[in-house]
Amino acid sequence: MRSVDSLPHDDLPRQFDNRDALEATLRQLFPQAPGGLSPIPGGRRAAETALAAIDPAAYGRSRNHLDGAVTRLSPHIRHGVLSLVEVREAVFAWLERSGQPPVAAQKLINELGWRDYWQRLWRQLGDGIWRDQEPLKTGHAPEHYAAALPADLLEARTGLACMDGFASELIQTGWLHNHARMWLAAYVVHWRRIQWQAGARWFLQHLLDGDPASNNLSWQWVASSFSSKPYMFNRENLERFSSGRFCRDCALAGAGCPFEASYEQLQADLFPGASPC
Amino acid sequence: MLKPVLWIHGEALGPTNPALLAHPAAPAVFVFDRELIEAQRLSLKRLGFLYECLLELPVTLRQGDVAQEVLAFARRHGADGVVTSAAVDPRFGLLREQITAQLPLQVLEPEAFVALPEPLDLRRFSRYWRRAEPVLWGRGSAAAPPAPAPRWDR
Numbered sequence: 001m002r003s004v005d006s007l008p009h010d011d012l013p014r015q016f017d018n019r020d021a022l023e024a025t026l027r028q029l030f031p032q033a034p035g036g037l038s039p040i041p042g043g044r045r046a047a048e049t050a051l052a053a054i055d056p057a058a059y060g061r062s063r064n065h066l067d068g069a070v071t072r073l074s075p076h077i078r079h080g081v082l083s084l085v086e087v088r089e090a091v092f093a094w095l096e097r098s099g100q101p102p103v104a105a106q107k108l109i110n111e112l113g114w115r116d117y118w119q120r121l122w123r124q125l126g127d128g129i130w131r132d133q134e135p136l137k138t139g140h141a142p143e144h145y146a147a148a149l150p151a152d153l154l155e156a157r158t159g160l161a162c163m164d165g166f167a168s169e170l171i172q173t174g175w176l177h178n179h180a181r182m183w184l185a186a187y188v189v190h191w192r193r194i195q196w197q198a199g200a201r202w203f204l205q206h207l208l209d210g211d212p213a214s215n216n217l218s219w220q221w222v223a224s225s226f227s228s229k230p231y232m233f234n235r236e237n238l239e240r241f242s243s244g245r246f247c248r249d250c251a252l253a254g255a256g257c258p259f260e261a262s263y264e265q266l267q268a269d270l271f272p273g274a275s276p277c
Numbered sequence: 278m279l280k281p282v283l284w285i286h287g288e289a290l291g292p293t294n295p296a297l298l299a300h301p302a303a304p305a306v307f308v309f310d311r312e313l314i315e316a317q318r319l320s321l322k323r324l325g326f327l328y329e330c331l332l333e334l335p336v337t338l339r340q341g342d343v344a345q346e347v348l349a350f351a352r353r354h355g356a357d358g359v360v361t362s363a364a365v366d367p368r369f370g371l372l373r374e375q376i377t378a379q380l381p382l383q384v385l386e387p388e389a390f391v392a393l394p395e396p397l398d399l400r401r402f403s404r405y406w407r408r409a410e411p412v413l414w415g416r417g418s419a420a421a422p423p424a425p426a427p428r429w430d431r
Contacts, residue, residue, distance in 0.1 A: 009353065012309075012338035022328065023321070029340060030324055032315060038322035042329030044291060080289035080362075081330050084390040088413070102414060109413060110406070116390040117405045119365050124399060126367040174322040205318055208326045213365065 038174040038208055040075065047076035051090050057100055060107035066177050066242045071108070074209035075175070077115060084112055115214065122213035129216045130197060132225035138190070139273030145195040149202055153188065160258075161250035162238055163187050174208040179241055185222040186232050190270050191258055196223040230274075232266055235259040278358035278381060282306060283336075284347045286369065289362040290330040295385035296360045297334075303360070306350040307331050309340035313368065344375035351380055362387055 012029065016022040023037045040046075054071045062068030076082040091105050091112075098104070122129055136142065152158045156167035166184045170176050176184070181203070188199040196219040203219075204210040220226035235257055239247050247253045261269070283296045283305035290307075292298075297305065314324065331338055339346045351359055358381035361373075376382050391409045398404040 033321040035320045037325040042326035043333040081291040083293045
């Protein structure tokens with residue numbers, strides 16, 4: 001590997017023997033950037049491999065489950081390694097190849113639509129995506145939300161196996177299943193009463209697909225500043241879509257789980273001052 | 278523009294980048310935006326992912342002040358302008374202004390996912406999707422599936 005300062009005009013190096021060498025160079029180039037490389041590689045080859053593996057029908061059936069057939073295309077789409085047009089065409093080609101009816105690919109096409117929608121909104125709103133689009137429907141005033149994330153969350157030691165698992169995965173890999181993002185975001189905003197912007201900044205630091213529009217507007221969707229009601233979940237929902245993998249070993253599973261309640265009870269506990277929907 | 282250089286940015290790191298398609302032989306540069314990286318405290322994971330994407334593109338890599346680096350790259354190659362692809366991030370608009378103050382800059386639009394007439398009602402996804410879905414499925418022999426799809430199932 002050539003050292004960083006031996007290249008003409010101080011160009012950054014392009015030749016590396018392996019990923020460890022790349023990581024060492026990146027640490028030298030960006031000493032303030034925390035952490036190491038993600039196990040998820042970047043590049044067109046990796047993107048094409050992921051695109052060739054999509055199964056839109058299985059995606060439609062199972063995407064809400066942590067073990068579902070999600071595509072993991074988002075980091076490649078976010079950075080234009082794959083264009084939305086390419087993915088759209090790959091989905092339609094899959095339909096032709098498989099002989100399945102169009103409805104088999106409906107959910108995946110719908111999700112691509114969400115990506116396009118967020119980008120169109122960003123173009124319209126600019127940096128306004130950092131501001132509440134609408135008043136919160138939680139019954140709590142904006143100033144009652146904390147401005148910063150607490151250390152136990154940042155260090156994945158809340159004691160909740162699910163939330164600590166999500167935080168660890170976020171920090172170590174830079175990718176989270178969409179449902180996990182929603183659960184974690186709802187926990188941050190509604191259970192911990194923290195401003196959604198703090199959570200959004202945290203996600204953008206780590207997510208390989210970190211896109212301010214998709215990210216911030218989804219946080220606002222959870223918070224209820226871009227939806228008609230706050231998003232929440234309960235233990236039954238999380239346990240079902242995670243096959244119980246977190247609850248099994250959680251110290252709080254027996255008693256003290258803050259998600260162990262009906263939606264009606266949680267609504268009353270979390271949003272006592274909210275107007276009925 | 279007879280002799281441009283290309284400015285590649287983080288929204289278009291693939292072969293469908295319209296600037297790369299229009300000028301496949303022109304020198305291209307990507308600049309790691311030092312100010313942005315420090316302000317957002319971007320993790321090494323994110324920078325590494327970008328770096329690996331860039332290693333598969335014919336592009337010179339730099340870091341620092343983006344506009345200054347792009348202009349210096351243009352001078353280095355005796356270019357008479359810069360070509361890039363459109364970006365949504367508002368920061369792109371600021372950088373574009375800084376470059377345009379010194380050199381002509383052409384911005385090429387990538388192909389749209391779905392072509393829809395403006396203005397478009399974007400207050401909720403459902404309003405956008407009512408317009409977009411039939412256009413998307415109207416191509417070829419594919420028929421639009423009728424059932425609405427919720428965002429997150431509870």
